[in-house]
Amino acid sequence: MIVVTSFSSQKIADKPTLAVLSHVLPFPRHSGQEQRVYxxxxxxRLRFRVVFITSVSSHDVSSVEERLSDHCDQCIVSASPYSHSTWSRLRHSGMASLFxxxxxxxxxxxxxxxxxxxxxxxxxxxxxxxxxCVLYEYWHAADSTMIFRQQGVPCVLDMHDILWNSYERLLAGYRWMPASLKRFRIMQYQAEEKAAWGKFDAIVAINRDEYxxxxxxxxxxxxxxxxxxxxxxxxxWQYSRQSYSTPQFAFYGGLGSKVNQACASRCVNSIMPNIWKEYPQAEIWLVGSNPPESIRALGADPRVKVTGYIDDVRSLLSTMVAVLCPWEGRYGFRSRLIEVMGLGVPVVASxxxxxxxxxxxxxxxxxGATDQELGELAKQLIADPAFAEQISFSAHRQVYHKFSIxxxxxxxxxxxxxxxxTRRGQQNS
Structure with missing residues (x-):
């Protein structure tokens, strides 16, 4: 089943038509990828007539179609064959495993x-x-670009990030997998991803190094x-930093992610002990949706607050001395850092x-290159209010000029x- 719905009466001739083919929806905007699509x-839509093409569970077609009315001029919503029935899910799941x-x-x-x-x-x-033009969110469906390109329709890939980097990080957590097999799997993934890049006319990078x-x-x-x-x-996300009575720090990011769980644990177990030596009353807030039991257990210390998903996260983050981010891995883009810096909240990061x-x-x-250095920088923000205020203003100023919409x-x-x-002009000349 494919449902096509037009939300705008605007004529096609008014603007060029951009199709956005995406399995990621522009809502509920809890994740970075949903934010980017949104x-x-x-x-x-300021420059194109936008047609959003997606595939969802057959039970969600109507609700997704309705919600898309605020985000595009026309939507094409397909009921995913994967979810047609229990048998379909089992069959495709087995085939996906073999693949x-x-x-x-x-x-x-x-x-x-x-x-x-x-x-x-x-x-x-x-x-x-x-x-x-067709914009692909992620390269997973790269094989279908040939259909568009045969008709002269250019295909653009928004990478989101180089996925083999995150795949390598994922495999690193598989202690049961031999190192040789990990290397082989990563080489396979790299080869597939590089081959996919060659099937697009243009590519969008979110990170200068990945570009x-x-x-x-x-x-x-x-x-x-x-x-x-x-x-x-x-x-x-405009400037709204507030004063505080108790020094509070935060880790901010979805806690369903293994990588973010590791970062949150480092904040509590490796960075905060240095801060607590001089400021024993300081708190660390782990702000993010879907925290597992291992993260919730950190809240046994009353100075560790595990929030889960918060509707008005800005009001909470605005009270922080700083947001801590001991991230490992030179890939992707930490959009949460841009958000908190917009509020005027300093960031202490690797x-x-x-x-x-x-x-x-x-x-x-x-x-800071080490957890010790990160702790020292965090303490400096508490000890020197004038320095903290300077860093706060410069945080907002930097992202205001570089990372506005x-x-x-x-x-x-x-x-x-x-x-x-330019491309059309060259083809017509």
Missing amino acids: YTLRAA SLRTGLKKSNYVIGKIDFHPGFVETILSKHTFD ETVAKYVPATTRLFYAPMGSDVKGI PDAAAGMDLEPNQGILF ENTYGRWMEELAGWLT
Whole structure:
């Protein structure tokens, strides 16, 4: 079942039509990927007629269709074959496992690329609709680009990040897996991801380092865009830092993630003890949805607060001395750092946490190479209020100028529209 719904009466001739093919929805905006899709659509609609193409459970088609009315001009919502029945789920789950064993890819690659957005599905869509460009969120469905490109429709990939880096981090946690097998699986994944890049006419990187990496592996004819994760620093994330009586620090990020769980644990077990030596009353707040029992157990110390999901997280974060981020791994983009810096909350982080993000050190973000150094920087913010205020103002100033919606997603859509105009001109000449 495929449901097509138009929300705008705007004529196609008014603006070029951009199709956004995505298994990630622009709501409820709890995750970084949902935030990115939301802001991408918001910026795109200023320059394009936006058609959002997605696949969801058959039970969710109507509700998703209704919610998409605020985010696009037309939606094409397909009921995923994966969820048609219990038998269908079992059959596809088994096939996804075999696919994963054979290719080294994840099961999600199979579900998205071989079931939900397979080339036949795209061919059906293209037989009834006309697009000027197609934007893919993630590369999982790269095989379907051939259908669009055969019709002269350019395909653009928003990478979100280089996925083999996060896959490597995932496998590192599998203690049962031999090191040789881990290396082989990562090599398989790298090969598949690099091959997928070659199937797109343009690629969007969110991280400066990852932009340089992609440039090494794609043809010179591939257009590369740099579009970091922006935030509404002029609106909901505007400066609002508040004074405090009890020194409070926070780790901020979804706690369903193994990586974030490790960071949160380091904050409690390795960074805060240094702070507690001089400020025993200081608190650490672990702010994020879906904390597992291992994280909730840290709350046995009354100075450790585990919140779970919070609706009005800005009001809480605004009271913090700083947000701690002892991240490991030079990949991706920590959009949560941009949000808290927008509020004027200083960030104390490892160098990896902001690698490739174009954040100037000491301008709202302080870097420490070890947990000991991070603790010392955190204590300095308590001991020197004037220094803390300076860092607070510079935090907001830096992200206001670099990471507003206009300077990130807005600039990207302006560049995309210009590239498409130039491309059409060259093809017509």
